[in-house]
Amino acid sequence: LTVKDTTLALGSFANIHRNNFNIPVLCIGGSNGKTTTKDLTSAVLSQKYKVLKTEGNFNNHIGLPLTLLRLSAVHNFCVLEIGCNHYGEVKYLCSIAEPGYGMITNIGKEHLEFFRDLKGVAKAEFELFDYLKEKEGIIFINQDDKFIKNYSKGIKHEKKFSYSYMHNTDVKGRSKGFNKNYEPEIEIICGERKFKTYISTFGKHSVYNGLAAAAAGLYFKVSMTGIKKALENFKPSSSKRMEILKVKGMTVINDTYNSNPESVKMGIETMMEFRTKGRKFAVLSDMLELGNASRKEHSDIGKYAELSGLENLYTFGKESYYTFYNAKKVKNNFYFENKEDMTEMLRKNLKRDDIIYVKGSRGMKMEEVVKGITEN
Numbered sequence: 496l497t498v499k500d501t502t503l504a505l506g507s508f509a510n511i512h513r514n515n516f517n518i519p520v521l522c523i524g525g526s527n528g529k530t531t532t533k534d535l536t537s538a539v540l541s542q543k544y545k546v547l548k549t550e551g552n553f554n555n556h557i558g559l560p561l562t563l564l565r566l567s568a569v570h571n572f573c574v575l576e577i578g579c580n581h582y583g584e585v586k587y588l589c590s591i592a593e594p595g596y597g598m599i600t601n602i603g604k605e606h607l608e609f610f611r612d613l614k615g616v617a618k619a620e621f622e623l624f625d626y627l628k629e630k631e632g633i634i635f636i637n638q639d640d641k642f643i644k645n646y647s648k649g650i651k652h653e654k655k656f657s658y659s660y661m662h663n664t665d666v667k668g669r670s671k672g673f674n675k676n677y678e679p680e681i682e683i684i685c686g687e688r689k690f691k692t693y694i695s696t697f698g699k700h701s702v703y704n705g706l707a708a709a710a711a712g713l714y715f716k717v718s719m720t721g722i723k724k725a726l727e728n729f730k731p732s733s734s735k736r737m738e739i740l741k742v743k744g745m746t747v748i749n750d751t752y753n754s755n756p757e758s759v760k761m762g763i764e765t766m767m768e769f770r771t772k773g774r775k776f777a778v779l780s781d782m783l784e785l786g787n788a789s790r791k792e793h794s795d796i797g798k799y800a801e802l803s804g805l806e807n808l809y810t811f812g813k814e815s816y817y818t819f820y821n822a823k824k825v826k827n828n829f830y831f832e833n834k835e836d837m838t839e840m841l842r843k844n845l846k847r848d849d850i851i852y853v854k855g856s857r858g859m860k861m862e863e864v865v866k867g868i869t870e871n
Contacts, residue, residue: 505557505560505561506587506590510563510590510591512563512564512566513591516570518573519573519596519715520573520593520594520596521573521598522575522592522596522598522623523576523598523600524577524598524620525600525603526600526603526604527601527603527605527700527755528601528703528704529576529600530552530752531701531704531737532708533574533575534729535704535705535725536598536708538708538728539708539717540572541725542718542721542722543715543717545569545570546572546573547570547572547574548562548575549575550562554575554577555588559575559576559588563575573592577592577623579606579622580606581609581619582619583622584619585623585626586625590626594623595627597624597626597632597634598635598711599623599637599640599643600637600704600707601643602617602620603755603756604616604788604792607784607785607786607788608784608785608786608787609784611786621646628649633656635657635658635710635711635714636657636658636664637659638658638661638664639659639660644662656710658706658707660702665713666684666706666709666713667683667684667685668682669681670702671691673769677697677746679693679694680692680693681693681694681705683706683709692722692723694726694727694729695729696729697737697748697750697765698737698750699761700758700761700765705726708722708726737749737750740869745773745848746771746849747853747869748766748850748852749853749862750854751855751861754780754783754854754856755782755785755856756785756792756796759796760796763777763799763800763803764803767804769850771848771850773846774806774846774850775807775850776808776841777809778809778851778852778853779808779809779811779854780861781793781812781813781858782796782856783856783858789814790817793818793821794817796818797819797820798821798822801824801825806826806827807826807827808822809829810829810830811833811834811837811859815830834860834861834863837864838863838864839867841864
């Protein structure tokens, strides 16, 4: 076939193929945690359904159609991740996938190079909810996110299903701290039913990813036993995403898949809550695609590190200099011009019982530092 635009043709083929199947399609977007939430939700729903899900983060105008083209007669549910860094992209993806259900994890500081501020991010992400409102679909509401909460006021009661830690919602969560493996524990309440579970990933933010997945499971009538099993046996799809490595008595947290201001702060906050006889290290690199806000956001991370009580901060990258510069009260505050020197100094200083949190945007390839620590 000869077509004017191969990308548009791919989307059209995927849409035609999608309409051969009368099954629920759930799209998941958001600034932080959408890939993990997509994987957790798929794991939960797989306790009852044959689920086709987005592999990795194939969430754009090419990845989403390729996922839909994998639909076959064995599937009776589809969970898709949708991403964007420009206006109109989510709307276009919805026109291909035609979801009947949608979830936005949160609104945070992502792609500010294009969206400028949080209102811009919200406008782009809410293209999913706008589509569902028009099509009379069901919207999953994170009531703890102020942007999503405000948007939800305009949605009919019967067209939304809410979850929260701070408000009375359809599904309520209670954080119970961390177990000995640093995995977050939560209690989930839905009406008269409640159960306790843990989520086998790193991070305080995992309690939101897990609660979102549980809410989807409860809405689609997955048993509490099935939800608990899925959350506790979950394995992240990427080895660079919230992976906990135990090496010679040390704990290395490999969270090098991507980075933005909210996720860095949440990672530091989580680490500071961990109990250990050793020391705690934050090893940070640049957060990319922040545009004109980059200097301020990196500076704010330095100030946050000070306020958190962190004593060991290692930074690398042009923008991360501002993190280093604004963390003057951190006891051991180091800036490196290359990853090799950073890795070497870490190897010389790290000891048994230390916890090391490594974070940076995909383009900074901070997994090289993790490899340098764990393999030597």
